[in-house]
Amino acid sequence: MASPETIAALRQTLTSESEPLARRYRALFSLKHVASLQPPTDATEPAIEAIAAALFTSSSELLKHELAYCLGQSRQKAAVPYLRRVLENRSEHAMCRHEAAEALGALGFKESLDILKEKRDDPTEPVEVRETCDIAVDRIEWETSEGSRKENLKKSDFASIDPAPPLPLSKDPSIPELESTLLDTSKPLFQRYRAMFTLRDLASPPDLPTAVPAIQALAKGLNDPSALFRHEIAFVFGQLAHPAAIPSLTATLSNLDEHGMVRHEAAEALGSLGDEEGVEETLRRFLNDPEKVVRDSIEVALDMAEYEKRGEKEYALIPETAAA
Structure with a gap:
């Protein structure tokens, strides 16, 4: 303890x-x-x-x-x-x-x-x-x-308590159907979030055959009219840390007209991919961003990128064993 x-x-x-x-x-x-x-x-x-x-x-x-x-x-x-x-x-x-x-x-x-x-x-x-x-x-x-x-829910690879649970298990999950629910602005946000986290789970582990198609579906959510929704997509990409998300995250961070809460989440998501080629250089371009929340996120993201490159076990000041 x-x-x-x-x-x-x-x-x-x-x-x-x-x-x-x-x-x-x-x-x-x-x-x-x-x-x-x-x-x-x-x-x-x-x-x-x-x-x-x-x-x-x-x-x-x-x-x-x-x-x-x-x-x-x-x-x-x-x-x-x-x-x-x-x-x-x-x-x-x-x-x-x-x-x-x-x-x-x-x-x-x-x-x-x-x-x-x-x-x-x-x-x-x-x-x-x-x-x-x-x-x-x-x-x-x-x-x-x-x-x-x-509800019979798939056990997630992620330990986080999410804003919504995934949808109940299906023997043959359809990414096009999940994408349709994800992008349907007439549906309740909670239902759309459930589709979002189902797609996330279909992208982990990263070698699943559904991983890249699920990420491509999620990326379309970055054009949603809700900044809250877009920020959650970027957060999910940070959890997945899948290279297929890098182009979408880079475009989001680079869009100076995007809401700060979305850009900051894109920056931190890129930080989780810091060992991928070109990511650190992308982040450094925004060290002097006009928005403080983005500048702060870049500082943290670059630290996360360094941690990823060093292969540290925990992003913490004390190792997990010392806190247990």
């Missing part, structure tokens, strides 16, 4: 504005590992409190959005009050509030439905916040329903 001294040291790094952003990210992922241990340990709540401390003091919107994501992955009810506070605060950046809403959906507690429905139905809220709350409500209602227990 992580010692109190280890948690305190990681908290110090995470909350220090003088530390390089990439180093703070590594501290965050170390704390996320401790916060997510099952069953919880004596270090669980201190790790959550350390992450939350940075959530209310950091000047980086990018880091704050990642802090919210990590709290959502913890499976711990202790994270809920911090996330509600961010979602309720209209002075917070919409990207952070969207991530707080998504995190509440990932945690899956029915007690979060009140604020999620309130924000979903408030026409004065930013569209990305409303859309995220819509998906989060559907996710909690699905997860707590009888129907979800009867």
Whole structure:
């Protein structure tokens, strides 16, 4: 188990504005590992409190959005009050509030439905916040329903708690049908996200015969009218780290008219592909990008690329064995 001294040291790094952003990210992922241990340990709540401390003091919107994501992955009810506070605060950046809403959906507690429905139905809220709350409500209602227990879902290669589950298993999954659902803007976002994560799972491992066709289908989602949707496609590409996604991610990052939340996600996805030829050079072109969230993402992505090239086991300040 992580010692109190280890948690305190990681908290110090995470909350220090003088530390390089990439180093703070590594501290965050170390704390996320401790916060997510099952069953919880004596270090669980201190790790959550350390992450939350940075959530209310950091000047980086990018880091704050990642802090919210990590709290959502913890499976711990202790994270809920911090996330509600961010979602309720209209002075917070919409990207952070969207991530707080998504995190509440990932945690899956029915007690979060009140604020999620309130924000979903408030026409004065930013569209990305409303859309995220819509998906989060559907996710909690699905997860707590009888129907979800009867669905036969493929075990994912990814440990993340996703905004939506994949669709139920089919003996012969049709990528064209999944693509049709993915791109159908008349369907609920939750249903389209389910198609998205089904396609993701058909692209892993990368040597599956369905991998490249699934990635090609997902790439079409980068033309969707919803910035939230486009950002999730880029996030999925980062999880997959498949070279077939590089052209789409590069085009997205290079589009200065694209929403910052989408470009930043494309940058970090490229960071996960940092050992592929030309990726690092692409990232370096945007070190002085006019948008701060993109510049910050490039800093983190280049650090991730270096980690990929070195073949390190964990993107963290402490190895997994030290936190267990």
